[in-house]
Amino acid sequence: xxxxxxxxxxxxxxxxxxxxxxxxxxxxxxxxxxxxxxxxxxxxxxxxxxxxxxxxxxxxxxxxxxxxxxxxxxxxxxxxxxxxxxxxxxxxxxxxxxxxxxxxxxxxxxxxxxxxxxxxxxxxxxxxxxxxxxxxxxxxxxxxxxxxxxxxxxxxxxxxxxxxxxxxxxxxxxxxxxxxxxxxxxxxxxxxxxxxxxxxxxxxxxxxxxxxxxxxxxxxxxxxxxxxxxxxxxxxxxxxxxx
Amino acid sequence: xxxxxxxxxxxxxxxxxxxxxxxxxxxxxxxxxxxxxxxxxxxxxxxxxxxxxxxxxxxxxxxxxxxxxxxxxxxxxxxxxxxxxxxxxxxxxxxxxxxxxxxxxxxxxxxxxxxxxxxxxxxxxxxxxxxxxxxxxxxxxxxxxxxxxxxxxxxxxxxxxxxxxxxxxxxxxxxxxxxxxxxxxxxxxxxxxxxxxxxxxxxxxxxxxxxxxxxxxxxxxxxxxxxxxxxxxxxxxxxxxxxxxxxxxxxxxxxxxxxxxxxxxxxxxxxxxxxxxxxxxxxxxxxxxxxxxxxxxxxxxxxxxxxxxxxxxxxxxxx
Numbered sequence: 001x002x003x004x005x006x007x008x009x010x011x012x013x014x015x016x017x018x019x020x021x022x023x024x025x026x027x028x029x030x031x032x033x034x035x036x037x038x039x040x041x042x043x044x045x046x047x048x049x050x051x052x053x054x055x056x057x058x059x060x061x062x063x064x065x066x067x068x069x070x071x072x073x074x075x076x077x078x079x080x081x082x083x084x085x086x087x088x089x090x091x092x093x094x095x096x097x098x099x100x101x102x103x104x105x106x107x108x109x110x111x112x113x114x115x116x117x118x119x120x121x122x123x124x125x126x127x128x129x130x131x132x133x134x135x136x137x138x139x140x141x142x143x144x145x146x147x148x149x150x151x152x153x154x155x156x157x158x159x160x161x162x163x164x165x166x167x168x169x170x171x172x173x174x175x176x177x178x179x180x181x182x183x184x185x186x187x188x189x190x191x192x193x194x195x196x197x198x199x200x201x202x203x204x205x206x207x208x209x210x211x212x213x214x215x216x217x218x219x220x221x222x223x224x225x226x227x228x229x230x231x232x233x234x235x236x237x238x239x240x241x242x243x
Numbered sequence: 244x245x246x247x248x249x250x251x252x253x254x255x256x257x258x259x260x261x262x263x264x265x266x267x268x269x270x271x272x273x274x275x276x277x278x279x280x281x282x283x284x285x286x287x288x289x290x291x292x293x294x295x296x297x298x299x300x301x302x303x304x305x306x307x308x309x310x311x312x313x314x315x316x317x318x319x320x321x322x323x324x325x326x327x328x329x330x331x332x333x334x335x336x337x338x339x340x341x342x343x344x345x346x347x348x349x350x351x352x353x354x355x356x357x358x359x360x361x362x363x364x365x366x367x368x369x370x371x372x373x374x375x376x377x378x379x380x381x382x383x384x385x386x387x388x389x390x391x392x393x394x395x396x397x398x399x400x401x402x403x404x405x406x407x408x409x410x411x412x413x414x415x416x417x418x419x420x421x422x423x424x425x426x427x428x429x430x431x432x433x434x435x436x437x438x439x440x441x442x443x444x445x446x447x448x449x450x451x452x453x454x455x456x457x458x459x460x461x462x463x464x465x466x467x468x469x470x471x472x473x474x475x476x477x478x479x480x481x482x483x484x485x486x487x488x489x490x491x492x493x494x495x496x497x498x499x500x501x502x503x504x505x506x507x508x509x510x511x512x513x514x515x516x517x518x519x520x521x522x523x524x525x526x527x528x529x530x531x532x533x534x535x536x537x538x539x540x541x542x543x544x545x546x547x548x549x550x551x552x553x554x555x556x557x558x559x560x561x562x
Contacts, residue, residue: 052444054440055439055440074443074448075440075443075444076443076446076447076448076449079443079444079445079446080446084444084445085444087440087441091438091440091441092437092438092441093430093433093434093437093441093442094437095433095437096430100430101434103427103430104427104430104445104447105445105446107427107431108427108431108445108446108447109445109446109447110446117427154445155444155445158445158446
């Protein structure tokens, strides 16, 4: 079995009286696509937040990336080490164009300079098939799909070892989801490990090699996607208890 | 990347006009107004770097100017440093002050940044007032040595020399700001301003960028302060006052937060506007009310500032 590239040990996040993530331990193997599912409010995005320390850290527990403990590092250091994420809500730098966004990512996260950073930005834009004609427009003027493309592209410009995607398919049309599916598989084949939170189950089941389901902040089931979706506890969490 | 015609040509045309102004404006008062406008333009455009480009609500920016004023004054008068060097010393001194204020505010947000930076300004002012043996206290310092270039005295040329030194400082400061803003560092500032978490997720240290932007914004502000002291031959605690701060802030806001040339244009316009209003009977004090009303109107009707409004009015083909 491949060594885990990302691992959490008993991570917990408490907000006042609410435990959003409770004692979650899991590991992601290098080179796989690891899916995370769960109903709204089950703690999926909170788990991403505490792994990346953006915008908050875990209340307790340990997080390891490439064998090193990262939960005490500042968020930009975690990103620089190769653990790059996207956000569930549209995040953008509205005044920067797609090209400038990628340039900044390549310079600060990829530690590249001038021409090298610009070259990587160009390569990544091509890879995600971003329209060349629109790559110099301010991000605020881009469509929803282009913003999603850009968010993934900016993470790729960081040259990540692990790409953490938080609901990249939300708001997309069926053909756009199809393109996203192809892109994720292609990225994974090129050696990037992917952790994917997704509500679009067809996409999640299509690309994930292993799946974990959260409910009320706890792991409900984990394993091969085909087995997990048949788990009675998972069915109940999504559809409610049988009468 | 396309450089718009308007953006490239207008600043150069404006510089060409400003370069020949002294040929036509031969009286020292008009030249004096331009010099003061250039100083304010440096203050406002550098303030815009931290406030407009990085979103740091630094209300202690005039403190950097004041530090420059007193550094040059003390260096030139007390220690006999050449006034040219004394002017330049204002830059590093203000940068050190910026570092001192930046460290505690780097992790603060919103109103807390305003409060801490404003308090820092008051603290420095109290320091100046209390150390009267060095700073002259409330009386300030007078008869500060003036500029000379060989045998050429800047006192007897109807402010011609000071005009070109001030214009030169403004040009160098603007080139410096352009360099910063157009660099990946400048773009990272906008990233920090608009989406802090996203910026951190792309490897940008939010607090480090805030510290750096405050230091960079202080350098030419401090040099402008140094020039102000040598030019007027006075260092007064008035530079820390709320009046100076609000005037400079109105230049940033009216000119256009986040624009490169907006605060510079606004500094020129407001300096002459306030002077013109002062000449009208009954408007000596009311002029500041007029400026405040103008600021409110601009923020309400054209939040991007007058320069952005102008850009929208100009046909796309010319931009």
